[in-house]
Amino acid sequence: MEDAKKSQTKVIEVRDLALKIDDHQILSDINFSIDTGKFVGLIGPNGAGKSSLLRSLYRYTTPTTGEIVFLGKSLCHYSRQDYARQVAVVLQEIPDHFNLSVFDVVAMGVLPHKSLFSAVSLQDKLAVASAIDKVGLSDKTRQPFSYLSGGEKQRVLIARAIVQQPVFLIMDEPTSHLDVKYQIQIMELAKSLNITVLASFHDLNLAGALCDEILVLKEGALVADGKPLDVFNAQLLADVYGVCASVSSVSCPYEGIEQVPHIRYHYGYAL
Numbered sequence: 001m002e003d004a005k006k007s008q009t010k011v012i013e014v015r016d017l018a019l020k021i022d023d024h025q026i027l028s029d030i031n032f033s034i035d036t037g038k039f040v041g042l043i044g045p046n047g048a049g050k051s052s053l054l055r056s057l058y059r060y061t062t063p064t065t066g067e068i069v070f071l072g073k074s075l076c077h078y079s080r081q082d083y084a085r086q087v088a089v090v091l092q093e094i095p096d097h098f099n100l101s102v103f104d105v106v107a108m109g110v111l112p113h114k115s116l117f118s119a120v121s122l123q124d125k126l127a128v129a130s131a132i133d134k135v136g137l138s139d140k141t142r143q144p145f146s147y148l149s150g151g152e153k154q155r156v157l158i159a160r161a162i163v164q165q166p167v168f169l170i171m172d173e174p175t176s177h178l179d180v181k182y183q184i185q186i187m188e189l190a191k192s193l194n195i196t197v198l199a200s201f202h203d204l205n206l207a208g209a210l211c212d213e214i215l216v217l218k219e220g221a222l223v224a225d226g227k228p229l230d231v232f233n234a235q236l237l238a239d240v241y242g243v244c245a246s247v248s249s250v251s252c253p254y255e256g257i258e259q260v261p262h263i264r265y266h267y268g269y270a271l
């Protein structure tokens with residue numbers, strides 16, 4: 001089974017996906033796949049359907065039509081627990097983990113791997129402590145989660161995902177509460193996990209610098225996908241976001257990538 005998982009080149013395939021709620025067509029005709037180990041950014045303006053698409057992928061929402069295939073098998077053939085063991089989710093809304101400490105919230109990451117009533121082992125505790133350290137919150141390990149700032153809570157949820165050791169990590173605007181240092185740190189951390197990631201972004205320069213591939217949603221449809229340098233251009237930014245911008249190519253700090261796009265917005269054009 002482990003070997004079968006590793007040999008899959010595609011972690012996720014989305015085929016002809018559409019989502020309609022009441023009379024509202026939220027997503028239509030979505031087709032894409034993500035290869036193992038890729039870090040993919042999902043971008044698009046407010047209301048484009050990014051969260052709706054991600055919700056379908058982590059099984060919160062059932063698409064109206066189409067199919068999602070995870071590691072070669074249709075999602076409907078996975079039990080909830082089996083899927084939860086392999087897919088971690090970090091959301092922009094921060095759940096209120098009433099009365100739980102930072103340690104307890106991060107330790108929830110080991111639960112999908114445990115049978116009912118089995119205890120958290122010493123090895124689990126070390127993994128939890130190590131993940132808390134990685135996100136820079138060791139000094140807050142015993143603090144109640146509810147006392148943390150929005151950015152600190154977000155970092156705790158990333159630590160929980162690290163502990164879960166998923167095959168696939170889905171992140172819905174994970175940097176929305178973070179200051180610029182932690183925006184970069186958290187996304188670099190997600191990248192360093194060397195797992196397959198699909199993350200939605202509003203910061204296009206951050207997405208362009210970090211992602212192997214970009215998916216662009218507009219009004220519920222996938223209008224572009226490819227490498228950041230191929231996707232980001234002035235025409236696309238005008239068409240999708242209605243902004244005037246120029247895109248240049250700059251050298252990249254990350255190993256294996258030579259050039260990344262850099263977007264410069266021109267303000268005042270809408271006046």
Ligand SMILES: Nc1ncnc2c1ncn2[C@@H]1O[C@H](COP(=O)(O)OP(=O)(O)OP(=O)(O)O)[C@@H](O)[C@H]1O
Nearest residue numbers: 021022024026044045046047048049050051052053
């Ligand atoms: N349960 C629902 N019922 C009706 N409409 C919905 C529902 N969920 C989402 N929508 C609508 O679907 C569209 C896409 O919403 P979604 O939250 O997926 O967009 P988004 O790209 O994530 O936006 P943002 O960048 O603002 O977070 C919006 O018009 C939203 O109002």
